[in-house]
Amino acid sequence: MSNVRVRFAPSPTGGLHLGGVRTVLYNYLFARKHGGTFVLRIEDTDQNRYVEGAEQYIYDCLEWCGLTPDESPLNPGQYGPYRQSERKHLYHGYAKQLVESGHAYYAFDTPEELEAMRSRHKTESNPTPQYDRTIRTKMRNSLNLPPDEVKALLDAGTPYVIRIKMPEGETVTFIDMIRGEVSFDTNLVDDKVLLKADGMPTYHLAVVVDDYLMKITHAFRGEEWLPSAPVHILLWDYLGWGKHMPQWAHLPLILKPDGHGKLSKRDGERLGFPVFAMNWKDPRTGDETHGFRERGFLPDAFLNILAVLGWNDGTEQEIFSMDELIEKFSMERVHKGGAKFDFEKAKWYNHQYLQRKTDEELAALAKPYIAAQGVDANDNYLQKVAGLIKERCTLLPDFWEQGHFFFKTPESIDGAAIKDKWNDTKKAFFEGWMNSFDNISWSHDALEASFNEQMQVHGLKKGDVLLPLRIMLVGGKFGPGVFDIAAMIGKEETKKRINSAITKVSAS
């Protein structure tokens, strides 16, 4: 086991976005490839955003994907606790240490005062004034207040936050595994809050403290975190942990297929595709957001889709097994730019994965969808059906869509397509063919042979009766070979469907 340790650190505020799953995947692949440890840490420092069930939902998603963490709140290692809310007592000391070393300070400004500051300094050219090196001299903080007054305020239990004191005129530079060298001017970064008035750390403090304490060696997160990276880099340094700082990689964003901006769950609902890994029902609003699992995606296909959304191995390979991904993945080959999500290609992947399954596996996968229609098919029959229709199936629910006629008599048939050129000869043909049923073995080949024989008898061609037969049996112009279907559904059912269609066509 190497010393590589990575972590996925979601905040349990809702469903797990496909971008989040990709971050998990990349963490997982990196850990496996390097024989390291994959940690799941719950970032629940904002109690206002706590959502019932969201944490469990994350576990369920990871389980469905097969991306099980080596250490997590459910399976603690030696670096627990793994929920930040349970680590609350750890952070204050570090924040205080930063104040004492002069890299942070107490700020007593109330939300109202901050609000006032922002509106006071707001101008056309500076629409969002920041609490930065120029503003901090005008606020109520331990940098400006006399020491005894600060002490009095503290002793009186006045609410305060601790802010980082951004240095002046420095350039913070670091090497991102994907982007290479990235640098920031500290004059342009504000004094971020490190410890909130409720005693909880903000992300900025927590991520540094926890990554250090959990001995994280490589930190991967979305590109949206890049602007606050200098704060984290500085914190690692100020806390005296510089040489232990993880290597960073900021992953490109996943964007909307149309329009602009990053992909949100709303886009999925609007464009008709899932954005979350699994269905998520918000307990507060009751709103349900659709997931890939319920849409009928296979977890391995889903993961393959995400793996190549921003990464490729430099060859023409499109389909990768988990073992291949582990072997080939490298952060350096992750694309820098954001990628628009393409649902059509996602479906193509799922179709590919479906084709690679055995009929037995497909039957097991399709069974719940068939059962949901009130059909209790036996496994052997289901397997044969699966083998016959799988090329036509892209998503799991397609097994019913494409194969329902194997289980139930079609409720309605496209009669017009038969009636068009219907005549007594054809009627005689079908009756004659049905009469031959008792004299043949019920198989694809025998059915086809007797069908051809009857065609000769009545002077008909395939084009005259093959399509009508299909419609009689399946209801429309789709499905696998007609004789395969007849062979499967049996003699009585075949006769029943033909007779019913003849009656219907003759009557109208």
Place this chain on the structure above:
RNA sequence: GGCGCGUUGGUCAAUCGGCUAAGACGCCUCCCUUUCACGGAGGAAUGACGGGUUCGACUCCCGUACGUGCUACCA
């Protein structure tokens, strides 16, 4: 507005100075199949723009444009 990051066909993308610019999805045509799908063969479609550097630039540098992210006591 400021700052960061990015920019190869409609989409995902290869290319690490030699390109007549791969491949995949999607689209179109044809073949196979008297259904649909699968499969096969073709096709249309790409380096944002302007300057450098270089024998040579999609590849390196600079600028511009555009896109995107951040700019909370949210993550």
